[in-house]
Amino acid sequence: MRIALGSDHAGYQLKTSILAWLAEKGVPHRDLGAHRLELEDDYPDFAAAVARSVARGESDLGIAICATGVGSCIVANKVAGVRAALCSDTFCARYSRLHNNANVLCLGARTLGEGLALEIVEAWIRESFTGEARHRRRLEKVARLEELVGE
Numbered sequence: 001m002r003i004a005l006g007s008d009h010a011g012y013q014l015k016t017s018i019l020a021w022l023a024e025k026g027v028p029h030r031d032l033g034a035h036r037l038e039l040e041d042d043y044p045d046f047a048a049a050v051a052r053s054v055a056r057g058e059s060d061l062g063i064a065i066c067a068t069g070v071g072s073c074i075v076a077n078k079v080a081g082v083r084a085a086l087c088s089d090t091f092c093a094r095y096s097r098l099h100n101n102a103n104v105l106c107l108g109a110r111t112l113g114e115g116l117a118l119e120i121v122e123a124w125i126r127e128s129f130t131g132e133a134r135h136r137r138r139l140e141k142v143a144r145l146e147e148l149v150g151e
Helices: 009-025 043-055 070-076 090-098 114-126 133-147
Strands: 003-007 029-031 061-066 084-086 104-108
Touching (some): 003 009, 003 043, 009 029, 009 061, 009 114, 043 070, 043 104, 061 070, 070 084
Parallel strands (some): 003 029, 003 061, 061 104, 084 104
16 A cells, blocks of 8 residues: 655644655655645645645555635545545544545544544544445546536
8 A cells, every 4th residue: 555645834844744644654655745834835735735646556556735725625535546535533534535536535624633633544544445336336426427527
C-alpha cells in the first residue's frame, strides 16, 4: 500500500505528524507538499496532487489536509476515479472504506486534535472495500456521474 499525502499551510503540522506515524508503522508513503510552512500556498494545489496520484495509480490511497478538510475534499472529488471522504471520527473513516471504497481521506487540521487524527488514519487504512453487491451497485452509479459531466 502506497499513500500520498498533501497539505496546505494549515495542515502542515498535522501532515508532519501523520508522516512520522506512517514511517514508524512502515507504511510506504509520498509527501506531495507543502514541504515547508508557507502562508501563501493554496489547498487546491495539494489536494489535486494527492487525488491525481491516486487516480493515476501512482499511489493506492491519499490523504489531503487543510484547515477544515472541506476544501480538500471538494477538490479531490473533482478528479475522476477519486472517492474522497471527509472524516472526523473513526466510524466514518472505517465505513468510508468498507462501503464507499474511499481512496482519499480528507482531514481538517483545525477541527481535529493530533491523537484523534492519527486514530482516524489508522482506522481508515486498516479497512478495505467489502465488495458486496449493494455497495458495488452504488459505486457504479457514482462512477456513471463522472461520465455525465458536460451533458
